[in-house]
Each structure stands twice: as structure tokens, then as C-alpha cells.
Amino acid sequence: AQRVTQPEKLLSVFKGAPVELKCNYSYSGSPELFWYVQYSRQRLQLLLRHISRESIKGFTADLNKGETSFHLKKPFAQEEDSAMYYCALSKGGATNKLIFGTGTLLAVQP
Amino acid sequence: NAGVTQTPKFQVLKTGQSMTLQCAQDMNHEYMSWYRQDPGMGLRLIHYSVGAGITDQGEVPNGYNVSRSTTEDFPLRLLSAAPSQTSVYFCASIKGGTGELFFGEGSRLTVL
Numbered sequence: 001a002q003r004v005t006q007p008e009k010l011l012s013v014f015k016g017a018p019v020e021l022k023c024n025y026s027y028s029g030s031p032e033l034f035w036y037v038q039y040s041r042q043r044l045q046l047l048l049r050h051i052s053r054e055s056i057k058g059f060t061a062d063l064n065k066g067e068t069s070f071h072l073k074k075p076f077a078q079e080e081d082s083a084m085y086y087c088a089l090s091k092g093g094a095t096n097k098l099i100f101g102t103g104t105l106l107a108v109q110p
Numbered sequence: 111n112a113g114v115t116q117t118p119k120f121q122v123l124k125t126g127q128s129m130t131l132q133c134a135q136d137m138n139h140e141y142m143s144w145y146r147q148d149p150g151m152g153l154r155l156i157h158y159s160v161g162a163g164i165t166d167q168g169e170v171p172n173g174y175n176v177s178r179s180t181t182e183d184f185p186l187r188l189l190s191a192a193p194s195q196t197s198v199y200f201c202a203s204i205k206g207g208t209g210e211l212f213f214g215e216g217s218r219l220t221v222l
Contacts, residue, residue, distance in 0.1 A: 004152075043216075044153075045213070049209075090209065096158045100152040100153040100154070102152040
């Protein structure tokens with residue numbers, strides 16, 4: 001079965017420290033992976049997708065098919081990065097049926 | 111553009127009552143989805159639609175109905191509310207091409 005696993009419910013780091021939010025998936029086909037973010041009192045929104053290979057707000061994520069991972073990384077955390085982060089999997093590009101992980105709450109301490 | 115608009119934002123129901131969560135989008139997106147968000151479980155897909163007149167079940171469809179009479183509207187109906195349906199509900203419309211989901215603000219439902 002297709003599944004997205006985010007092993008950490010909460011990740012607490014200090015400002016300026018590196019951040020890595022883990023995401024592992026199980027899917028036998030060609031996945032599309034996404035990171036969505038929900039800041040306090042804001043809507044859930046797309047942060048980045050692996051296809052575009054872009055860096056958004058200093059975050060990057062590389063799809064590692066061998067390890068079936070799509071970890072989100074940022075070299076220097078900022079307080080405004082504090083939010084709930086969800087990793088999501090699309091089966092064959094069908095984003096109307098995204099499979100979400102359970103989410104990781106990132107808390108960046110001053 | 112308002113994007114995706116959900117109403118109501120908050121609702122308290124008694125067990126057995128029925129209600130409809132409204133969702134409207136003004137971006138002319140063909141695809142729309144309903145998710146529920148529960149602590150420790152992330153977002154789970156309830157129902158989705160690929161266009162007017164076409165709907166299908168997601169991961170957790172039991173107890174919910176949907177219809178899509180227009181491109182803009184995608185209401186979610188709770189037929190006979192149960193405490194297990196206490197949750198935050200999110201509607202999303204999906205941009206063609208990129209597949210990016212645009213979410214509503216969410217509707218917090220409590221069933222007593």
C-alpha cells in the first residue's frame with residue numbers, strides 16, 4: 001500500500017541551526033513528492049515539489065529513490081520557519097488523490 | 111480572487127444531525143478534493159471530483175456524500191453525524207498542469 005511516513009511529530013531547533021524534516025514513502029511506481037506547509041493562522045500551502053527541483057524560502061528537498069526518501073532541509077533555520085510541515089505523495093501525477101504524512105511541527109527557538 | 115472559500119468555519123452538531131459543509135472556488139479548477147485532518151493522522155482524503163458531475167471516493171468516505179453540479183461548488187454532506195466525525199475539514203481545488211492544491215481555511219466540526 002502507498003504510504004508516507006514522517007517519523008517526527010515535533011522538531012525543535014534553535015535559530016541558525018540546520019533543519020532536516022524526514023519523509024519516507026512506499027510506492028512501487030513513479031512517485032511525485034511534495035512538501036506542504038501550514039503557518040499559524042494561515043492556509044495549508046505548497047512549499048515545493050520534487051519535479052521542479054527548486055529552493056523555496058531556503059528549503060530544498062531531494063528525491064532519493066534508493067532510500068525512498070524526500071527529506072526537507074534548510075541550512076539555517078529562522079523563527080518564521082516555525083510551522084506544520086506535511087510530506088505528500090502523488091500516485092502517477094494524480095494530485096487530486098494526494099497521500100499525506102502525519103506532519104511534523106517545526107519549532108524554531110530564538 | 112477569493113480562492114477557495116469554505117463555510118461554516120465552526121460548527122457544533124449533535125449525534126444524528128445532518129449538515130452540509132460548503133466549498134466554492136473561483137479559479138476555474140476542474141479537480142477538487144475534501145480532506146479531514148485529525149491529530150496524529152495527517153490529512154486523509156474523503157472524496158474527490160475531476161469535474162462537474164463526476165465524483166469518487168477517497169480513503170475515508172463512509173458517512174459522507176458529495177456532489178459536483180458546477181465547476182465552482184463542491185459541498186460535503188454529513189448524513190447522520192457521529193462523534194468520530196469530529197475533525198477539521200479542508201476543501202482543496204487543484205490547478206491543472208502543476209497539480210498544486212489550493213486549500214480553504216478549514217471547517218472545524220464538533221459532534222457531541
